[in-house]
Amino acid sequence: xxxxxxxxxxxxxxxxxxxxxxxxxxxxxxxxxxxxxxxxxxxxxxxxxxxxxxxxxxxxxxxxxxxxxxxxxxxxxxxxxxxxxxxxxxxxxxxxxxxxxxxxxxxxxxxxxxxxxxxxxxxxxxxxxxxxxxxxxxxxxxxxxxxxxxxxxxxxxxxxxxxxxxxxxxxxxxxxxxxxxxxxxxxxxxxxxxxxxxxxxxxxxxxxxxxxxxxxxxxxxxxxxxxxxxxxxxxxxxxxxxxxxxxxxxxxxxxxxxxxxxxxxxxxxxxxxxxxxxxxxxxxxxxxxxxxxxxxxxxxxxxxxxxxxxxxxxxxxxxxxxxxxxxxxxxxxxxxxxxxxxxxxxxxxxxxxxxxxxxxxxxxxxxxxxxxxxxxxxxxxxxxxxxxxxxxxxxxxxxxxxxxxxxxxxxxxxxxxxxxxxxxxxxxxxxxxxxxxxxxxxxxxxxxxxxxxxxxxxxxxxxx
Amino acid sequence: xxxxxxxxxxxxxxxxxxxxxxxxxxxxxxxxxxxxxxxxxxxxxx
Numbered sequence: 314x315x316x317x318x319x320x321x322x323x324x325x326x327x328x329x330x331x332x333x334x335x336x337x338x339x340x341x342x343x344x345x346x347x348x349x350x351x352x353x354x355x356x357x358x359x360x361x362x363x364x365x366x367x368x369x370x371x372x373x374x375x376x377x378x379x380x381x382x383x384x385x386x387x388x389x390x391x392x393x394x395x396x397x398x399x400x401x402x403x404x405x406x407x408x409x410x411x412x413x414x415x416x417x418x419x420x421x422x423x424x425x426x427x428x429x430x431x432x433x434x435x436x437x438x439x440x441x442x443x444x445x446x447x448x449x450x451x452x453x454x455x456x457x458x459x460x461x462x463x464x465x466x467x468x469x470x471x472x473x474x475x476x477x478x479x480x481x482x483x484x485x486x487x488x489x490x491x492x493x494x495x496x497x498x499x500x501x502x503x504x505x506x507x508x509x510x511x512x513x514x515x516x517x518x519x520x521x522x523x524x525x526x527x528x529x530x531x532x533x534x535x536x537x538x539x540x541x542x543x544x545x546x547x548x549x550x551x552x553x554x555x556x557x558x559x560x561x562x563x564x565x566x567x568x569x570x571x572x573x574x575x576x577x578x579x580x581x582x583x584x585x586x587x588x589x590x591x592x593x594x595x596x597x598x599x600x601x602x603x604x605x606x607x608x609x610x611x612x613x614x615x616x617x618x619x620x621x622x623x624x625x626x627x628x629x630x631x632x633x634x635x636x637x638x639x640x641x642x643x644x645x646x647x648x649x650x651x652x653x654x655x656x657x658x659x660x661x662x663x664x665x666x667x668x669x670x671x672x673x674x675x676x677x678x679x680x681x682x683x684x685x686x687x688x689x690x691x692x693x694x695x696x697x698x699x700x701x702x703x704x705x706x707x708x709x710x711x712x713x714x715x716x717x718x719x720x721x722x723x724x725x726x727x728x729x730x731x732x733x734x735x736x737x738x739x740x741x742x743x744x745x746x747x748x749x750x751x752x753x754x755x756x757x758x759x760x761x762x763x764x765x766x767x768x769x770x771x772x773x774x775x776x777x
Numbered sequence: 778x779x780x781x782x783x784x785x786x787x788x789x790x791x792x793x794x795x796x797x798x799x800x801x802x803x804x805x806x807x808x809x810x811x812x813x814x815x816x817x818x819x820x821x822x823x
């Protein structure tokens with residue numbers, strides 16, 4: 314391809330056997346074939362029931378015992394404390410401070426990745442839940458009654474978590490945008506944000522109750538718990554159990570605001586992937602427009618990024634709503650609101666696919682730092698070597714550009730096929746006649762193809 | 778030499794084509810369904 318004089322060297326860095334855009338075509342064909350395979354072979358809902366198989370009573374009791382819960386909670390509180398302390402008192406170099414990698418890579422990416430396989434792993438380690446429960450238990454022991462709480466406003470649903478999710482990503486990629494390092498936010502700012510969030514969360518738990526707030530308003534519980542619904546393990550009625558993969562996702566979106574959470578996840582990942590690639594020139598133009606209006610450089614940059622992040626949110630919501638509108642045209646369709654809520658869970662694997670595709674390589678590289686020099690020298694001041702790994706550096710040759718690209722393509726294709734599968738299963742609930750169910754799913758096929766091609770386009774430009 | 782200096786700016790078109798094909802197929806399918814339904818209704822009316 315060297316005979317074409319490309320203006321800005323947008324040619325891909327990988328050495329792929331076919332052009333990147335052909336992967337989008339191939340992925341679309343895979344989705345279409347999967348769609349027809351589902352139509353032909355899947356004629357009754359299979360995922361509405363979790364098919365729970367409880368583990369033995371002794372195993373469950375040991376795993377869910379009070380000492381085990383206290384231990385997990387204490388680990389969570391300790392690690393949050395270390396991150397905040399490192400942020401406040403450690404180096405200001407973002408890539409040498411434990412706080413940023415731990416909060417924004419190990420936790421922010423690790424919990425979704427592993428919860429999607431094993432179930433909600435964050436819940437037992439949630440430091441705020443642990444503190445809230447300990448405070449509630451202490452209150453009950455002293456006062457002789459459980460602490461009173463206000464009823465949670467039903468209409469508020471998961472909206473606080475959705476706003477919190479946007480705020481977390483905004484803090485990382487807009488407020489902390491500096492380029493050149495994995496997470497550009499100043500460690501001190503991250504620690505202060507964690508402290509403010511801790512105070513806010515504990516106050517909300519005191520007002521509405523620990524479990525109610527974790528289920529609806531606590532950003533990290535809701536966000537990580539959402540991915541945990543894809544996993545194969547869960548806890549119900551005090552028993553630890555195995556379930557059919559993805560089946561728990563079908564009951565996730567019954568609370569208002571759930572759609573906003575999953576759409577915010579896809580939108581923020583898209584924005585982060587696009588800001589240095591697909592949206593770069595548009596962002597630069599808008600930035601200059603704000604600067605020309607007399608705004609400062611930093612304010613203009615943050616305002617521009619904020620606008621584009623919100624546009625991504627609106628764009629993803631629009632595509633999803635168009636798909637739902639299309640489904641409404643099929644005879645026998647429920648009302649729009651029910652349809653929109655009923656298919657929200659089909660976006661969860663897409664949100665996960667976007668996360669894996671965009672951050673898989675970052676996770677692999679930064680975890681070498683996490684379990685290398687950051688673990689031995691959390692403050693990054695060079696004064697400690699707790700585990701003798703302070704000189705372990707990141708091996709950036711661990712993954713080739715081609716390997717990263719193939720993982721990205723595979724993640725997007727698999728995520729969208731699972732999304733199609735969940736949508737087909739739910740359609741069979743609303744349209745027991747499988748022909749009508751299939752007709753309704755043409756629209757979700759269009760949504761999935763659109764998200765797949767959009768995701769691959771973002772990645773191909775970002776990798777270029 | 779062909780004036781292809783900025784061709785990479787239009788690569789997104791290649792990513793839109795599969796979406797257009799699927800959307801086109803859906804619209805065509807819908808039109809066919811409606812036509813068949815209309816013909817059935819007319820036949821019943823006769």
